[in-house]
């Protein structure tokens with residue numbers, strides 16, 4: 467997936483979810499393969515990473531938003547032009563799971579159906595003894611809203627790369643599907659135009 471100059475096509479990905487669920491940690495683990503204590507995000511942090519999917523590569527522009535309630539309204543500003551969203555919750559916090567559902571409602575208000583690829587991510591699987599949200603609950607919610615779904619641990623680097631690769635694959639598939647539809651549309655347009663030539667006249 468390349469632009470005219472050969473550079474990988476960029477896609478905007480926003481990370482959404484309440485404070486402390488691990489959004490910044492997931493981004494840091496994915497982009498820099500690092501895990502360390504991070505201060506709460508203020509406003510938004512920005513990362514980029516080129517994802518190589520074998521046959522194609524694309525550039526993810528990752529917008530890591532602040533989860534604290536006081537920043538909620540600013541985060542909406544970062545929605546604009548998003549191609550994908552990660553809705554992150556902490557599996558040890560039911561409240562964060564409910565907040566992720568609210569974020570989805572916000573996204574659904576902002577974008578027409580199917581325009582944004584959304585993945586639900588339950589983070590901190592290393593704290594399974596404190597789990598408040600079961601895998602099945604996450605999976606069921608995701609299925610009922612046609613979202614991708616995974617559980618991760620940014621701390622243990624469990625399934626973090628898979629999250630971003632799965633999103634990238636889905637983005638690529640949607641672009642390819644749209645291109646095929648556009649080509650079919652063009653072909654239909656050409657057929658409907660009929661043979662070229664002088665317009666036929668019915669009288670004489």
Ligand SMILES: Nc1nc2c(ncn2[C@@H]2O[C@H](COP(=O)(O)OP(=O)(O)OP(=O)(O)O)[C@@H](O)[C@H]2O)c(=O)[nH]1
Nearest residue numbers: 485486487488489490491506507533590619620621
């Ligand atoms: N045990 C465990 N702790 C984690 C994991 N991911 C993040 N944390 C910790 O959870 C806390 C919050 O992580 P952040 O990445 O700052 O969370 P955030 O969602 O970006 O928070 P805001 O910036 O306030 O929105 C930090 O103390 C992290 O070290 C994980 O997978 N397991």
